[in-house]
Amino acid sequence: MSDSLDVYLTLSGILFAIGTFGFLARRNAISMLMSIELMLNAVNLAIIAFGSFVEPLRADGSVIALMVMAVAAAEATVGLAIVIAIYRNRRTPLVDEYDAMRR
Amino acid sequence: MPRSLLNIGAPLLIVGALVSLPVGLAFLGVIRFNEDLLFFLLAEVMLLSGLLVVTMRDIIRCGLAMIVCFGALAGIYVIAGAPLVAAAQVLIYIGAISVLILFAIMLTQTKDAPASLVFQTQALGAAVASVILALIVVITVAATDWGELGTRLHTATDALAQVLFRDYVLAFEVVSVLLLAAVIGGVYVAKREEGGPP
Numbered sequence: 060m061s062d063s064l065d066v067y068l069t070l071s072g073i074l075f076a077i078g079t080f081g082f083l084a085r086r087n088a089i090s091m092l093m094s095i096e097l098m099l100n101a102v103n104l105a106i107i108a109f110g111s112f113v114e115p116l117r118a119d120g121s122v123i124a125l126m127v128m129a130v131a132a133a134e135a136t137v138g139l140a141i142v143i144a145i146y147r148n149r150r151t152p153l154v155d156e157y158d159a160m161r162r
Numbered sequence: 163m164p165r166s167l168l169n170i171g172a173p174l175l176i177v178g179a180l181v182s183l184p185v186g187l188a189f190l191g192v193i194r195f196n197e198d199l200l201f202f203l204l205a206e207v208m209l210l211s212g213l214l215v216v217t218m219r220d221i222i223r224c225g226l227a228m229i230v231c232f233g234a235l236a237g238i239y240v241i242a243g244a245p246l247v248a249a250a251q252v253l254i255y256i257g258a259i260s261v262l263i264l265f266a267i268m269l270t271q272t273k274d275a276p277a278s279l280v281f282q283t284q285a286l287g288a289a290v291a292s293v294i295l296a297l298i299v300v301i302t303v304a305a306t307d308w309g310e311l312g313t314r315l316h317t318a319t320d321a322l323a324q325v326l327f328r329d330y331v332l333a334f335e336v337v338s339v340l341l342l343a344a345v346i347g348g349v350y351v352a353k354r355e356e357g358g359p360p
Binding site for chain 2: 066070078079086094096103104108113117118120122125126128131132133134150151155
Protein backbone atom coordinates (compact mmCIF):
# COMPACT_ATOMS: atom_id res chain seq x y z
CA MET A 60 0.00 0.00 0.00
CA SER A 61 2.72 2.51 0.90
CA ASP A 62 4.63 1.39 -2.20
CA SER A 63 2.18 2.94 -4.63
CA LEU A 64 2.26 6.54 -5.86
CA ASP A 65 -1.50 6.51 -6.42
CA VAL A 66 -2.21 6.08 -2.70
CA TYR A 67 -0.12 9.12 -1.80
CA LEU A 68 -1.69 11.25 -4.52
CA THR A 69 -5.21 10.19 -3.49
CA LEU A 70 -4.45 11.07 0.12
CA SER A 71 -3.11 14.42 -1.00
CA GLY A 72 -6.20 15.08 -3.12
CA ILE A 73 -8.56 14.30 -0.24
CA LEU A 74 -6.63 16.55 2.14
CA PHE A 75 -6.69 19.33 -0.48
CA ALA A 76 -10.46 18.93 -0.82
CA ILE A 77 -10.87 19.18 2.96
CA GLY A 78 -8.86 22.39 2.91
CA THR A 79 -10.97 23.74 0.05
CA PHE A 80 -14.14 23.05 2.01
CA GLY A 81 -12.75 24.83 5.06
CA PHE A 82 -11.69 27.84 3.02
CA LEU A 83 -15.08 28.18 1.33
CA ALA A 84 -17.28 27.38 4.31
CA ARG A 85 -15.76 28.84 7.47
CA ARG A 86 -16.68 32.30 8.69
CA ASN A 87 -13.61 32.94 10.79
CA ALA A 88 -10.64 34.52 9.01
CA ILE A 89 -8.10 32.47 10.98
CA SER A 90 -9.99 29.27 10.17
CA MET A 91 -9.64 30.18 6.52
CA LEU A 92 -5.88 30.66 6.98
CA MET A 93 -5.67 27.25 8.67
CA SER A 94 -7.49 25.72 5.70
CA ILE A 95 -4.94 27.32 3.38
CA GLU A 96 -2.19 25.67 5.43
CA LEU A 97 -3.96 22.32 4.99
CA MET A 98 -4.05 22.83 1.23
CA LEU A 99 -0.35 23.75 1.13
CA ASN A 100 0.44 20.62 3.10
CA ALA A 101 -1.55 18.51 0.66
CA VAL A 102 0.45 19.93 -2.23
CA ASN A 103 3.66 19.24 -0.31
CA LEU A 104 2.61 15.63 0.16
CA ALA A 105 2.06 15.28 -3.58
CA ILE A 106 5.48 16.81 -4.31
CA ILE A 107 7.21 14.49 -1.84
CA ALA A 108 5.41 11.49 -3.33
CA PHE A 109 6.57 12.42 -6.84
CA GLY A 110 10.13 12.88 -5.60
CA SER A 111 10.01 9.52 -3.91
CA PHE A 112 8.59 7.49 -6.83
CA VAL A 113 9.84 9.18 -10.01
CA GLU A 114 13.58 8.69 -10.50
CA PRO A 115 14.51 12.02 -12.22
CA LEU A 116 12.79 14.02 -9.49
CA ARG A 117 14.49 12.23 -6.64
CA ALA A 118 16.17 15.05 -4.68
CA ASP A 119 14.34 17.87 -6.46
CA GLY A 120 11.07 16.86 -4.82
CA SER A 121 12.46 17.42 -1.35
CA VAL A 122 14.06 20.73 -2.36
CA ILE A 123 10.80 22.02 -3.84
CA ALA A 124 8.89 20.92 -0.72
CA LEU A 125 11.32 22.87 1.48
CA MET A 126 10.81 25.96 -0.71
CA VAL A 127 7.03 25.57 -0.40
CA MET A 128 7.40 25.42 3.38
CA ALA A 129 9.38 28.67 3.43
CA VAL A 130 6.80 30.41 1.24
CA ALA A 131 4.01 29.04 3.46
CA ALA A 132 5.74 30.51 6.51
CA ALA A 133 5.94 33.91 4.78
CA GLU A 134 2.28 33.65 3.78
CA ALA A 135 1.19 32.78 7.32
CA THR A 136 3.14 35.73 8.74
CA VAL A 137 1.65 38.31 6.40
CA GLY A 138 -1.86 36.78 6.49
CA LEU A 139 -2.05 36.75 10.28
CA ALA A 140 -0.67 40.30 10.43
CA ILE A 141 -3.43 41.43 8.07
CA VAL A 142 -6.09 39.61 10.14
CA ILE A 143 -4.82 41.25 13.34
CA ALA A 144 -4.76 44.68 11.68
CA ILE A 145 -8.36 44.25 10.46
CA TYR A 146 -9.44 42.95 13.86
CA ARG A 147 -8.04 46.07 15.48
CA ASN A 148 -10.31 48.24 13.30
CA ARG A 149 -13.46 46.15 13.02
CA ARG A 150 -13.43 44.22 16.32
CA THR A 151 -14.52 40.97 14.69
CA PRO A 152 -12.69 38.00 13.13
CA LEU A 153 -15.68 36.99 10.97
CA VAL A 154 -15.12 37.59 7.27
CA ASP A 155 -18.77 38.17 6.34
CA GLU A 156 -18.73 41.29 8.49
CA TYR A 157 -15.82 42.79 6.53
CA ASP A 158 -17.99 44.80 4.12
CA ALA A 159 -16.15 48.13 3.89
CA MET A 160 -15.50 47.71 0.15
CA ARG A 161 -19.09 46.68 -0.66
CA ARG A 162 -20.81 49.74 0.74
CA MET B 163 -21.54 11.66 36.03
CA PRO B 164 -22.67 10.44 32.57
CA ARG B 165 -21.08 13.51 31.05
CA SER B 166 -17.63 12.81 32.52
CA LEU B 167 -18.03 9.20 31.44
CA LEU B 168 -18.75 10.46 27.93
CA ASN B 169 -15.72 12.75 28.05
CA ILE B 170 -13.46 9.78 28.77
CA GLY B 171 -15.31 7.13 26.80
CA ALA B 172 -15.77 8.88 23.48
CA PRO B 173 -12.04 9.61 22.84
CA LEU B 174 -11.16 6.06 23.93
CA LEU B 175 -13.74 4.70 21.51
CA ILE B 176 -12.38 6.83 18.65
CA VAL B 177 -8.77 5.84 19.36
CA GLY B 178 -9.78 2.20 19.59
CA ALA B 179 -11.59 2.35 16.26
CA LEU B 180 -8.60 4.14 14.66
CA VAL B 181 -6.14 1.49 15.84
CA SER B 182 -8.30 -1.57 15.36
CA LEU B 183 -9.29 -0.82 11.76
CA PRO B 184 -5.78 -1.14 10.20
CA VAL B 185 -4.80 -3.98 12.55
CA GLY B 186 -7.96 -5.85 11.62
CA LEU B 187 -7.31 -5.24 7.94
CA ALA B 188 -3.78 -6.53 8.43
CA PHE B 189 -5.07 -9.72 10.05
CA LEU B 190 -7.50 -10.16 7.19
CA GLY B 191 -4.58 -9.92 4.78
CA VAL B 192 -5.70 -6.73 3.02
CA ILE B 193 -2.59 -4.83 4.12
CA ARG B 194 0.75 -6.21 5.23
CA PHE B 195 2.37 -6.05 8.67
CA ASN B 196 5.11 -3.58 7.80
CA GLU B 197 5.19 0.13 6.96
CA ASP B 198 1.78 -0.29 5.35
CA LEU B 199 0.14 -0.67 8.75
CA LEU B 200 1.85 2.48 10.05
CA PHE B 201 1.03 4.33 6.84
CA PHE B 202 -2.65 3.42 7.11
CA LEU B 203 -2.74 4.54 10.75
CA LEU B 204 -1.01 7.85 10.00
CA ALA B 205 -3.23 8.47 6.97
CA GLU B 206 -6.43 8.00 8.91
CA VAL B 207 -5.20 10.15 11.79
CA MET B 208 -4.25 12.84 9.27
CA LEU B 209 -7.58 12.80 7.43
CA LEU B 210 -9.66 12.67 10.61
CA SER B 211 -7.82 15.54 12.26
CA GLY B 212 -7.98 17.49 8.98
CA LEU B 213 -11.76 17.07 9.01
CA LEU B 214 -11.84 18.20 12.63
CA VAL B 215 -9.86 21.34 11.70
CA VAL B 216 -12.55 22.46 9.26
CA THR B 217 -15.62 21.34 11.21
CA MET B 218 -15.06 21.93 14.93
CA ARG B 219 -16.81 24.80 16.65
CA ASP B 220 -14.09 25.94 19.04
CA ILE B 221 -11.29 27.49 17.02
CA ILE B 222 -8.57 26.77 19.62
CA ARG B 223 -9.39 23.07 19.24
CA CYS B 224 -9.19 23.50 15.47
CA GLY B 225 -5.64 24.80 15.93
CA LEU B 226 -4.70 21.85 18.13
CA ALA B 227 -6.19 19.38 15.64
CA MET B 228 -4.11 21.10 12.96
CA ILE B 229 -0.96 20.28 14.96
CA VAL B 230 -2.01 16.60 15.06
CA CYS B 231 -2.61 16.68 11.31
CA PHE B 232 0.85 18.13 10.63
CA GLY B 233 2.49 15.58 12.94
CA ALA B 234 0.84 12.66 11.14
CA LEU B 235 1.92 14.17 7.83
CA ALA B 236 5.53 14.31 9.09
CA GLY B 237 5.28 10.58 9.78
CA ILE B 238 4.03 9.99 6.25
CA TYR B 239 7.04 11.93 4.92
CA VAL B 240 9.35 9.60 6.85
CA ILE B 241 7.61 6.55 5.33
CA ALA B 242 7.85 8.15 1.87
CA GLY B 243 11.63 8.40 2.30
CA ALA B 244 12.16 12.12 2.91
CA PRO B 245 13.39 12.37 6.52
CA LEU B 246 14.84 15.87 6.19
CA VAL B 247 11.50 17.24 4.98
CA ALA B 248 9.82 15.48 7.90
CA ALA B 249 12.20 17.20 10.31
CA ALA B 250 11.54 20.54 8.62
CA GLN B 251 7.81 19.87 8.84
CA VAL B 252 8.06 19.35 12.60
CA LEU B 253 10.24 22.43 13.06
CA ILE B 254 8.42 24.84 10.75
CA TYR B 255 4.79 23.76 10.86
CA ILE B 256 4.41 22.31 14.36
CA GLY B 257 7.02 24.54 15.96
CA ALA B 258 6.51 27.87 14.23
CA ILE B 259 3.36 28.25 12.13
CA SER B 260 1.04 26.47 14.57
CA VAL B 261 2.28 28.58 17.48
CA LEU B 262 1.85 31.72 15.36
CA ILE B 263 -1.72 30.72 14.50
CA LEU B 264 -2.56 29.85 18.10
CA PHE B 265 -1.29 33.25 19.26
CA ALA B 266 -3.29 34.99 16.54
CA ILE B 267 -6.39 33.06 17.68
CA MET B 268 -5.85 34.22 21.25
CA LEU B 269 -5.40 37.81 20.07
CA THR B 270 -8.50 37.98 17.89
CA GLN B 271 -11.24 35.85 19.46
CA THR B 272 -13.98 37.48 21.47
CA LYS B 273 -15.70 35.56 24.24
CA ASP B 274 -18.89 34.89 22.30
CA ALA B 275 -17.11 33.75 19.13
CA PRO B 276 -17.64 29.96 19.64
CA ALA B 277 -21.33 30.55 20.29
CA SER B 278 -21.92 32.26 16.95
CA LEU B 279 -22.42 30.47 13.66
CA VAL B 280 -19.31 28.65 12.42
CA PHE B 281 -20.17 28.14 8.76
CA GLN B 282 -21.20 30.59 6.08
CA THR B 283 -24.48 30.19 4.23
CA GLN B 284 -22.75 28.59 1.25
CA ALA B 285 -21.39 25.69 3.37
CA LEU B 286 -23.53 23.07 1.65
CA GLY B 287 -22.41 24.19 -1.79
CA ALA B 288 -18.82 24.23 -0.58
CA ALA B 289 -19.17 20.66 0.67
CA VAL B 290 -20.56 19.48 -2.67
CA ALA B 291 -17.83 21.33 -4.56
CA SER B 292 -15.03 19.86 -2.47
CA VAL B 293 -16.41 16.32 -2.77
CA ILE B 294 -16.52 16.77 -6.55
CA LEU B 295 -12.96 18.12 -6.46
CA ALA B 296 -11.76 15.09 -4.50
CA LEU B 297 -13.51 12.74 -6.93
CA ILE B 298 -11.94 14.47 -9.94
CA VAL B 299 -8.47 14.24 -8.36
CA VAL B 300 -8.91 10.55 -7.48
CA ILE B 301 -10.17 9.67 -10.97
CA THR B 302 -7.33 11.61 -12.59
CA VAL B 303 -4.75 9.91 -10.39
CA ALA B 304 -6.15 6.48 -11.19
CA ALA B 305 -6.33 7.16 -14.93
CA THR B 306 -2.85 8.64 -15.44
CA ASP B 307 0.39 6.78 -15.93
CA TRP B 308 2.96 8.80 -13.99
CA GLY B 309 5.93 6.68 -15.08
CA GLU B 310 6.61 5.79 -11.47
CA LEU B 311 8.77 3.08 -10.01
CA GLY B 312 7.31 0.22 -8.03
CA THR B 313 9.37 1.02 -4.93
CA ARG B 314 10.10 4.06 -2.86
CA LEU B 315 13.37 5.93 -3.26
CA HIS B 316 15.10 7.15 -0.13
CA THR B 317 16.43 10.71 -0.39
CA ALA B 318 19.74 10.93 1.45
CA THR B 319 20.37 14.24 3.18
CA ASP B 320 23.82 14.78 1.63
CA ALA B 321 22.44 14.28 -1.89
CA LEU B 322 19.66 16.72 -1.04
CA ALA B 323 22.21 19.27 0.18
CA GLN B 324 24.22 18.86 -3.05
CA VAL B 325 21.13 19.62 -5.14
CA LEU B 326 19.90 22.43 -2.88
CA PHE B 327 23.17 24.36 -2.77
CA ARG B 328 24.28 23.71 -6.35
CA ASP B 329 21.28 23.60 -8.68
CA TYR B 330 18.79 25.54 -6.59
CA VAL B 331 21.06 28.06 -4.89
CA LEU B 332 19.40 31.05 -6.60
CA ALA B 333 15.95 29.91 -5.47
CA PHE B 334 17.35 29.43 -1.96
CA GLU B 335 18.62 33.02 -1.84
CA VAL B 336 15.39 34.40 -3.29
CA VAL B 337 13.39 32.55 -0.63
CA SER B 338 15.58 34.03 2.11
CA VAL B 339 14.93 37.53 0.74
CA LEU B 340 11.20 36.71 0.58
CA LEU B 341 11.22 35.64 4.24
CA LEU B 342 12.97 38.87 5.24
CA ALA B 343 10.41 40.92 3.30
CA ALA B 344 7.57 38.95 4.93
CA VAL B 345 8.94 39.57 8.42
CA ILE B 346 9.31 43.31 7.80
CA GLY B 347 5.91 43.51 6.11
CA GLY B 348 4.22 41.57 8.91
CA VAL B 349 5.65 43.82 11.58
CA TYR B 350 4.66 46.93 9.61
CA VAL B 351 1.08 45.77 8.95
CA ALA B 352 0.40 44.56 12.48
CA LYS B 353 2.03 47.58 14.15
CA ARG B 354 -0.27 49.77 16.20
CA GLU B 355 -0.44 53.25 14.69
CA GLU B 356 0.08 56.39 16.75
CA GLY B 357 -3.24 57.93 17.69
CA GLY B 358 -5.19 55.14 16.02
CA PRO B 359 -7.69 52.85 17.73
CA PRO B 360 -6.09 50.84 20.54
